Amino acid sequence: xxxxxxxxxxxxVLPRLQSGGVERVTVxxxxxxxxxxxxxxxxxxxxxxxxxxxEKNRVHHITLPVASKNPLTIxxxxxxxxxxxxxxxxxxxxxxSRAPAWSTWLASKLSGIPFITTYHGAYRNKGxxxxxxxxxxxxxxxVITISDFVGNVAQKDHxxxxxxxxxxxxxIDTDTxxxxxxxxxxxxxxxxxxxIPLEAxxxxxxxxxxxxxxxxxxxxALARLERKDVHLVMAGSDQGKTALSDALLTLAKERGxxxxxxxxxxxxxxxxxxAVSDFVxxxxxxxxxxxxxxxxxxAMEKITIATTIGxxxxxxxxxxxxxxxxxxxxxxxxxxxERVLALPPQEKEKMGRQALQHIQRHFSAHRMYAExxxxxxxxxxxxxx
Numbered sequence: 001x002x003x004x005x006x007x008x009x010x011x012x013v014l015p016r017l018q019s020g021g022v023e024r025v026t027v028x029x030x031x032x033x034x035x036x037x038x039x040x041x042x043x044x045x046x047x048x049x050x051x052x053x054x055e056k057n058r059v060h061h062i063t064l065p066v067a068s069k070n071p072l073t074i075x076x077x078x079x080x081x082x083x084x085x086x087x088x089x090x091x092x093x094x095x096x097s098r099a100p101a102w103s104t105w106l107a108s109k110l111s112g113i114p115f116i117t118t119y120h121g122a123y124r125n126k127g128x129x130x131x132x133x134x135x136x137x138x139x140x141x142x143v144i145t146i147s148d149f150v151g152n153v154a155q156k157d158h159x160x161x162x163x164x165x166x167x168x169x170x171x172i173d174t175d176t177x178x179x180x181x182x183x184x185x186x187x188x189x190x191x192x193x194x195x196i197p198l199e200a201x202x203x204x205x206x207x208x209x210x211x212x213x214x215x216x217x218x219x220x221a222l223a224r225l226e227r228k229d230v231h232l233v234m235a236g237s238d239q240g241k242t243a244l245s246d247a248l249l250t251l252a253k254e255r256g257x258x259x260x261x262x263x264x265x266x267x268x269x270x271x272x273x274x275a276v277s278d279f280v281x282x283x284x285x286x287x288x289x290x291x292x293x294x295x296x297x298x299a300m301e302k303i304t305i306a307t308t309i310g311x312x313x314x315x316x317x318x319x320x321x322x323x324x325x326x327x328x329x330x331x332x333x334x335x336x337x338e339r340v341l342a343l344p345p346q347e348k349e350k351m352g353r354q355a356l357q358h359i360q361r362h363f364s365a366h367r368m369y370a371e372x373x374x375x376x377x378x379x380x381x382x383x384x385x
Contacts, residue, residue, distance in 0.1 A: 015067035017048035078106025147311035171368030204277035301352035
């Protein structure tokens with residue numbers, strides 16, 4: 001048993017460490033744990049680009065083929081995790097995906113070390129076998145859900161197992177996503193680099209370029225505005241699928257707004273992209289289980305126009321920190337953009353401040369770390385049977 005004043009020794013398990021929301025939360029949480037007390041912290045995955053960041057933060061990474069859905073590999077991984085857990089004196093397994101959850105379930109049975117999960121996704125339920133496979137995510141002592149939306153999905157799909165659900169929103173690093181980091185000179189320099197007039201209002205769409213993210217709606221809305229002073233920056237990655245980004249540029253040309261559209265692939269300084277913008281569009285039709293972009297934008301004091309899909313409405317206070325529109329509704333998007341463009345400067349600044357306060361209060365990394373560590377301690381102390 002770990003002393004209540006000490007951090008438990010945690011082993012997080014996820015498929016890979018490449019990129020994405022699950023990976024980001026895992027890395028951030030592990031980095032925080034490594035700074036608490038002197039006890040080690042472990043992450044198990046099949047590897048990836050983010051391993052270097054883990055090791056830089058003094059987190060121990062262990063490579064196992066936990067991304068595999070092969071039943072035999074899952075069993076072998078479970079046995080290996082049980083041995084590792086005992087040898088490294090782990091107090092708690094924390095699984096963040098289905099195949100690793102089955103392995104940690106087995107490891108827990110073999111070692112007596114408790115395990116929990118984080119339900120990150122709205123997993124497809126295609127029938128009994130699919131539902132049984134997904135149920136690995138609710139077989140631990142408790143289940144962290146990353147939003148009310150995800151919690152409702154988990155409860156609905158697995159009600160017979162009576163999971164104990166604990167909502168902990170993923171946190172935004174408000175030190176990194178901090179508008180005070182950038183001076184007017186920094187912002188103007190970036191505008192010049194992108195070829196945008198300094199006085200031009202800038203709409204930003206940011207994230208992975210994919211059909212369901214509906215970057216195209218931003219272009220269509222820009223064309224409908226019939227304002228030559230407004231520019232649209234699309235900062236994202238097409239992950240090598242150049243046909244997607246080429247199609248967006250072709251659409252901009254067809255709509256006569258190609259001079260106002262700026263496709264910035266793989267831009268590394270995301271906080272700066274937010275800082276340069278006047279407001280953010282998040283017209284996704286993808287089922288968002290959290291909506292990190294809305295949180296990042298709010299942390300940067302930016303008004304967000306987003307769709308009422310998945311968990312996105314949980315991050316935006318309608319009319320106070322941003323505006324919500326139905327998915328795929330171009331008319332509603334154009335109307336919301338016109339509302340933002342028409343806001344007096346003091347009202348726009350007020351909404352930006354309210355957005356920042358909302359994120360700091362409910363969606364900061366510091367809050368996530370505190371709530372997660374408190375839950376770890378409670379589980380290790382046997383408060384979840």
